[in-house]
Amino acid sequence: MKPFVDDRLDALRGPALRLPYNARSLAALENNPRCTLRALLDVSGSDKAAIAAHIGYPAPFGQSAFAFARGNAFESVVKDNGCAELLRVLRETLELTLPEVAYLDLNDVGGAGDNHTRHEHTARLLLQAARGTGDGTLFDHPLLHLKVGGQDAFLEPDLVAFRIDGRFYVVEIKSFPIIDGQADPAQVRAATTQACAYIIALRALLAQNGISPEAVSDTIVLVAPKDFTNRPTAAFVDARKQVAALTRQLARLERISDLVDLLPEGLTFDLDFDKDRRPRRPAEELAAAVEQVPATYRPDCLNHCEMAFYCRERARAEASLDVLGPAVREQLGGIDTATMALGLARGQLTPTVDQSDMAAALRHAARLRDELTGAYGGAA
Ligand code: SF4
Incomplete structure (x- = not known):
């Protein structure tokens, strides 16, 4: 029999299919850790984009076809020929000593390619490497796994993990440029936070098999185009703080029952989709349900959460100081509203x-x- 909390989370979502966690939704936990609404929508697997659209605040997210194509083209440049360009960057730019390299594509499982099979394949090869019984150095497309709020989350990174001096490093390949050694801090932070989810998942895999988390570095290798070219360059990014913050948030989700206990009886975010996936639930009724859950809006929600336009409007209507950002909020400690x-x-x-x-x-x-x-x- 399913535990009470799972039943309650299923009821929050309604009969629609659960949306699984991914690296982006996990990263958002670290971006706004105090938000109850986001935590509940994510852990129940509710469709935030559909909810926001139905109550009149469609999400601004979605990569343009051009950005998507550019990202894919750059990734191919880095990964073609067994990650030859990545190797060059690791050796020349980061001056790492990788004398002999064995490239393994972990996507290549043959036959059934479901998540569990692929994850087992990833786990077997990474564990062999960690124990010194395998010959991999560069691991492309590892499929990692985490339990998040009691739910399976498979993380399918485009990343490569490589091993040097007995430690794994996570490589994030991004298509935003590094110009004169500098990249946009917001984009670096977003990339780093996603990579933190992979670090935590990799550490969890090793820990389950008696291997110290120290075997995974919390320094990320960011690979991006150099200046205005398509030629890759790389930089080390220290992710210690973000790994620690995301680890705390994941632990909080394990205590999701505390949040569920506070919800009004019968509350649901069910959109009541018809067979063509059109919501039948009256928008006002859904908006009234969402409004019953506390949200902690911050201006950077606009960068990472599908509910952002709704929450900004709600915070404005409440004259909440949250609209002005955490700096103002902290300055005006003890005062909640602009009024x-x-x-x-x-x-x-x-x-x-x-x-x-x-x-x-x-x-x-x-x-x-x-x-x-x-x-x-x-004077005027
Ligand atoms: S947009 Fe709303 S739901 Fe999303 S994190 Fe911000 S406050 Fe929470």
């Missing part, structure tokens, strides 16, 4: 004891602003 901040600044609200210092600072800022706008207004 409250303005009321304190104008002396229209009486601060609590905890708010008194912040209220004095806000009144001071308001006075300065009035003086400045008055002065400039007078």
